[in-house]
Amino acid sequence: MSLLTKRAARYEEHMKQAQPISLARTASIALGLAAFAAASGLAFASWLDNSDGIFMSLVEAGMSWCF
Numbered sequence: 001m002s003l004l005t006k007r008a009a010r011y012e013e014h015m016k017q018a019q020p021i022s023l024a025r026t027a028s029i030a031l032g033l034a035a036f037a038a039a040s041g042l043a044f045a046s047w048l049d050n051s052d053g054i055f056m057s058l059v060e061a062g063m064s065w066c067f
Contacts, residue, residue, distance in 0.1 A: 047054070
């Protein structure tokens with residue numbers, strides 16, 4: 001029996017189909033991403049506003065070499 005005569009397995013028939021996502025689930029994901037973006041934006045803005053004080057406190061503690 002030749003290797004060329006053996007049929008290859010067809011995996012397309014056995015693949016799972018994508019499940020639809022509900023509107024409530026999509027809205028909760030979008031709200032969570034927006035909250036995360038707002039929190040990280042506020043943290044970055046406060047870092048820029050207080051960066052001198054933060055860096056000087058790290059210098060006093062001897063940890064400024066980490067940055």
